[in-house]
Amino acid sequence: MTFRNRLQYFLVKRLQISNKKALELISVGACRVASKQVFENVEIQPFEEIICDGEILREEKKLYYIAFYKPVGIETTLNQAIPDNLQAILPFEEKLFPVGRLDKASEGLLLLTNDGRVFDKTLRKEHQTEKEYIVKVDKPITASFIQQMSSGITIMGQTTLPCLVEAIDEYKFRIILVQGLNRQIRRMCYKLAYEVLSLKRIRIDQVHLEDLQPNEYREVGELIGA
Template sequence: DFKPRGERSFDKPFDKRDDRAERDDRPVFKKSFDKEGFEPRTEKRPRTNESFEKAPQKDRAKDAQRRRVGEFEEAPRYNFKRAEEQYAKKIQPKDDDGLVRLNKYIANAGLCSRREADGLIETGQITINGKVVTEMGYKVNPGDVVKYGNRVLNPEKMVYILVNKPKDYITTTDDPEGRHTVMELIAGACTERIYPVGRLDRNTTGLLLLTNDGELAEKLMHPSNNVQKIYQVELDKPITAEDFEKIKEGLELEDGPIKPDDLAVVTPDAMVVGIEIHSGRNRIVRRIFESLGYEVLKLDRTVYGGLNKKELPRGKWRFLNEKEVVKLKYLL
């Protein structure tokens, strides 16, 4: 993945800004960021949601479909049998009888994660064929009617959608204040109810995953799994060599210490910095730079769990392919 110096995107010349430091005054850094995931600053893109905002409600789903890119016109059906045979046995014993454990059945129905399903079973909130089942290892047979309260649970098709989130959209399924949500970007993409995995601030742009796979969402958000996240940060002034080293070595914030996995200067003027981090703490990237007196003008997530923004313009979305989902599910 590493490219020779001169061939990388951020080795190309950049237009100077009148209010930026001249080359002789810029700090000198020992390394530059060789990893994929960063983009040179370009001219500001036109707002992608302008037509969406003006469209009547009935046309919004059709407009959102025009945002779709990639090879799939509808959510594909994934076959994880080969992946389970190869990877699942490393994590847990494989059932030999081909039946589905109850907690997995509940998770596949999109109700909650497998761990949360264990709690529902243990507290007697799940019935099978009209009888309460509290046995943790119970296996569901074909034809069994599984209910949570009055709701019949049916394993639904898993859907995985990657969005390149624009600015001014909030990461929630709805908003009582009437602000734009990320759900508007993928309206009409599928009939299944999907949810964002984690959050991006309203003013933060970049990659966001939406799915109805509760088990995967829990895995990706758990800090112990060290899911890779790379951000491109535009600052209000060039970062100094001293502050660069402070961040690289780790800082003490109000909610505890934080140390990035990698850090680099992306542009020659030292006003755009790349940071790789796996922490999911609230506004963690912004708070790192704000703690040293910098204002974050733009924050863009360019890589998430190995997924990147290649061929996914701002405001567009696509379905993940099977290979990508397998990598996420088994943290490959």
């Protein structure tokens, strides 16, 4: 917790008052955070309503947690200067940010939110959050392929962590990763002389793609322990 996350800091910046005056307002109960009267210099969240002396200093911000089906051909970026950017196809008035990435040639589950805590926690759990994919390759899957993919392959100067891999049929397999290396699955397959023909992410942590179709979305509960 930092000073910048405290009510005192918010009052000083918002009301242009001294630290002493801010603490006085707090100590006499002049402030309410998320409808609750406070008497201490509490930690505040960026989405909480703050009222001081009956004046609304910041309105409550609605938090959104969205499961979105990103189609093939869309870059996971909100930079509108980049062709085929995500922002151009999102149907939301609120600006939502993607949690993690999904490369342009891939499709499937993408998590969107305006809750900054989710992004921070996702980064801290980089090697803990499970991500599940269905992958189709250009030639028959062998037992050796499954074994090597499962145990780890050296890409970009590092060996991937062990992961769960199982064949679905002759050309498709399921893989569950706890890493997020750039184009990891494609690079792993390439090292074994396989080409990925299609790649769909169907789960991130406890959130599943379910029956969503490209460009469809649904609201979900709080993401990844936010």
